Amino acid sequence: MKYIAFFSVFLTTMLSAQLSKFSDRDLYEMGKVWGLIKYYHPAVSQGKIDWDAVLLQSLKDGPKSGAGEMMVQWLATADQGKFEGLAKNDNGCDSITLRNFDISWIGKLKKVAPESKKRLLNIVTEPKNVGSFYSNPIENSIRFSSSNEKVYDKFSAEIKMLELFRIWNAIEYFYPYKYLLDHGWDDVLKKYIPVFRSIRNEQDYRSAVMRLAAELQDTHVGIENTFQYDVVGKLSSPFIFQIVDGKVLVTGIKDEAKMKKANLEVGDLITKINGRSILKSMDDKSGYFAYSNDAVKLREAYSYLFSSEEPAMVLEGIK
Structure with missing residues (x-):
């Protein structure tokens, strides 16, 4: 070693x-x-x-x-x-x-x-x-x-x-x-x-290229054959959600066992991820993808908002 x-x-x-x-x-x-x-x-x-x-x-x-x-x-x-x-x-x-x-x-x-x-x-x-x-x-x-x-x-x-x-x-x-x-x-x-x-290393390179592409502020910009989730995180949420008024509304279940373990249910409203507001959490990831308006920024957030390499997140909200 x-x-x-x-x-x-x-x-x-x-x-x-x-x-x-x-x-x-x-x-x-x-x-x-x-x-x-x-x-x-x-x-x-x-x-x-x-x-x-x-x-x-x-x-x-x-x-x-x-x-x-x-x-x-x-x-x-x-x-x-x-x-x-x-x-x-x-x-x-x-x-x-x-x-x-x-x-x-x-x-x-x-x-x-x-x-x-x-x-x-x-x-x-x-x-x-x-x-x-x-x-x-x-x-x-x-x-x-x-x-x-x-x-x-x-x-x-x-x-x-x-x-x-x-x-x-x-x-x-x-x-x-x-x-x-x-x-x-x-x-x-x-x-x-x-x-x-x-x-x-290659992960640093992928991260740099994604951020550089995002500087174009163009919704049509895309990166072919890029392992985005190696950069923003391969793990994601066990639920389906919608973003409403700057909050996350749980609308469906992807992994029932993990939902039950986390005490999450359809209809729960999530207001913070790891102590940061939903909008701040979106901003953390927005530097990795190109968008020309807030509607596209919101759309892309569905793919990356809960992406992480950590097996657990701290969620705050309203049941």
Whole structure:
């Protein structure tokens, strides 16, 4: 047992140390620059360079002369890549479409030299030979495509940070309702860099992805093949219920023996779960699923309100 405990601590420490060479600010700027080059640079957007591999190697090696110099090297690597000359595809954008488009952050980069900022601006403002390796152009629009994105079975700190960058940039460049969010999408990247940095296992990862998806505040957002109950809890209530005026009304029985043991009956009104009001208990779980209004928040609560890893809860209410 001592050996297993030692190995577990050692593994956790190693995962924690992988990204310690970078500050949160480093990773924030790296994520934005990496995504811009991915979608706009001719060689990278045409799939001529394994852009995932460039980032993973940078995260593994750490900055030799600072994060800014490392991003300059990214540009050099991209510029050295071969690409095909493509016919110009003029997908015009009106002012409504462009409300999501903001490249002012390039001028605010702290880690990148002025000449590199000019190069990044030029890639965006005068796009040429931009490919569709990561997109699906159709008439009068360009849509996100994940068909060429790699799937990683290996678990590492670098891969998890890569996946944060991939998710964030896909929303940054392709999500049409980004302007409707209650918070800035830049702030979401800043918020989740330390979250993804602290991931230690697959359950941490599932939790982080669920919370990140919930930031979109979109009822249509869903996560396929995600073990949500590994995060919010695999156990649930032995009864069927409705939520009425911020309270839980027991309306049916799923496990009669457990109901009897808990002295619960159909018609009981539950006002608190483990000392917290029903609305507070809903808020505890609401950060794990996306919703655009209170009606959806209430609907989702039926799935998660009583989810737990603990075999017992303390319920208060009225019989």
